[in-house]
Amino acid sequence: MTRLALDAAPETAVPRRFLETAPIWGALAGVLLLAAGSAALRTRWHPATLAATHAFTLGVFGNLLFGSLLQFLPAVAGARVRGGRRAARLLHALLNLGTLLLVIALYGSLRALFAPASVLLFAAFGLFAGMTVPGLLAAHGQRLLRAGLGLGIAAALATAALGAGFALTLAGWIGLPWPMPALVDVHALLGLLGWVLVILVVVGRMVMPMFQGAATLPAAAAAAWLAGVATALPLASITRLVRADRATPYLVVVAATVAFAFGVLWLQARSTHRRNPPLRAFWRAGTLALLAATIALPVGDGLLAGVLAIGVALPLLTCGMQLEIVAFLGWIDLHRRCGRGTRLPSVQRLLPNRERWRVLACFLAVALLLPAAVQWPSSWLAAAAALALIGSRVMLWRTLRGVRHRATRFLAEEVA
Numbered sequence: 001m002t003r004l005a006l007d008a009a010p011e012t013a014v015p016r017r018f019l020e021t022a023p024i025w026g027a028l029a030g031v032l033l034l035a036a037g038s039a040a041l042r043t044r045w046h047p048a049t050l051a052a053t054h055a056f057t058l059g060v061f062g063n064l065l066f067g068s069l070l071q072f073l074p075a076v077a078g079a080r081v082r083g084g085r086r087a088a089r090l091l092h093a094l095l096n097l098g099t100l101l102l103v104i105a106l107y108g109s110l111r112a113l114f115a116p117a118s119v120l121l122f123a124a125f126g127l128f129a130g131m132t133v134p135g136l137l138a139a140h141g142q143r144l145l146r147a148g149l150g151l152g153i154a155a156a157l158a159t160a161a162l163g164a165g166f167a168l169t170l171a172g173w174i175g176l177p178w179p180m181p182a183l184v185d186v187h188a189l190l191g192l193l194g195w196v197l198v199i200l201v202v203v204g205r206m207v208m209p210m211f212q213g214a215a216t217l218p219a220a221a222a223a224a225w226l227a228g229v230a231t232a233l234p235l236a237s238i239t240r241l242v243r244a245d246r247a248t249p250y251l252v253v254v255a256a257t258v259a260f261a262f263g264v265l266w267l268q269a270r271s272t273h274r275r276n277p278p279l280r281a282f283w284r285a286g287t288l289a290l291l292a293a294t295i296a297l298p299v300g301d302g303l304l305a306g307v308l309a310i311g312v313a314l315p316l317l318t319c320g321m322q323l324e325i326v327a328f329l330g331w332i333d334l335h336r337r338c339g340r341g342t343r344l345p346s347v348q349r350l351l352p353n354r355e356r357w358r359v360l361a362c363f364l365a366v367a368l369l370l371p372a373a374v375q376w377p378s379s380w381l382a383a384a385a386a387l388a389l390i391g392s393r394v395m396l397w398r399t400l401r402g403v404r405h406r407a408t409r410f411l412a413e414e415v416a
Contacts (some may be wrong), residue, residue: 118164154194159181
């Protein structure tokens with residue numbers, strides 16, 4: 001079991017602000033799809049599709065990963081985060097204002113908003129690196145964990161730089177030396193594999209035994225996976241740009257995602273002290289959806305694969321953890337306020353399993369309807385998928401807020 005340095009963790013309001021913002025972006029993506037109808041689910045280049053995609057990748061995943069890592073780095077990795085609460089507030093503002101401008105610009109094809117959006121978003125990722133990288137370099141021990149986190153943050157910066165280049169090109173400020181479709185593929189490869197999946201692997205190796213009772217991934221296997229990704233990402237990116245080679249990036253994605261998915265399923269199967277059935281189910285469903293996305297990658301223009309990965313698989317994996325982190329934050333907050341000697345409610349009381357299962361059921365409805373709407377485009381199916389997406393995120397947000405309400409009620413009863 002990983003030892004947690006709770007005293008080193010930031011104020012609970014710091015990560016909670018990001019984690020409670022993420023569902024709002026998921027709901028907004030549903031609103032965009034509802035407004036655009038089935039047209040948004042026919043091609044990956046539709047303005048509403050591009051806007052909804054970035055509502056997920058920046059609004060949902062950006063907030064989830066920033067918030068989670070601000071809690072994880074000092075508490076688990078032993079890396080001090082610089083800037084404190086003030087820098088975290090600025091980071092939250094830059095990320096979400098930049099994402100809002102970008103989503104509006106993409107949906108409405110508003111050239112004037114692309115440049116400010118790119119500046120704000122690149123500043124957000126640069127600030128995050130400045131807050132976290134020095135602490136990672138100065139920390140001692142857990143070299144594999146720190147190396148993986150460093151790789152993920154480097155990929156995030158590269159993704160943000162490419163995204164800024166796209167935005168400035170769309171604004172008419174600069175030109176890009178390679179075709180836009182090839183650069184978009186590299187952008188997606190760095191962001192989804194290099195940033196999101198790498199962070200999931202290195203963080204999951206530490207928290208799967210803690211929260212799921214799963215077996216621990218051997219260090220040699222994790223190191224081999226990370227080394228393979230670190231080597232293959234630049235190779236696949238260069239071949240895609242220089243040689244217009246789609247096969248190498250495809251093989252890299254297949255190898256990395258299949259290894260991750262089967263690794264998760266294998267670790268869960270080898271669990272000796274299984275706990276937290278809802279979270280295990282979130283991760284099992286997410287890994288299966290990720291395998292389906294990998295299989296669908298050569299189909300059409302990649303829309304189905306993108307929907308399965310960005311709209312289904314990664315939300316299941318990240319939002320399952322989001323529930324656990326917010327519940328744990330509620331317990332830490334009570335621990336700090338009440339001190340020793342007070343019998344605190346357990347994490348399970350702050351967030352009962354029945355509510356976790358309810359959120360999972362809503363997410364699984366999206367997992368069925370959204371790919372179906374891509375495969376069989378129709379106005380009613382697109383509307384059903386969009387409404388399921390909105391409803392699932394409203395349910396998630398209410399569930400997260402419920403943790404705070406229970407903690408507040410406990411404090412009120414203690415004072416009384």
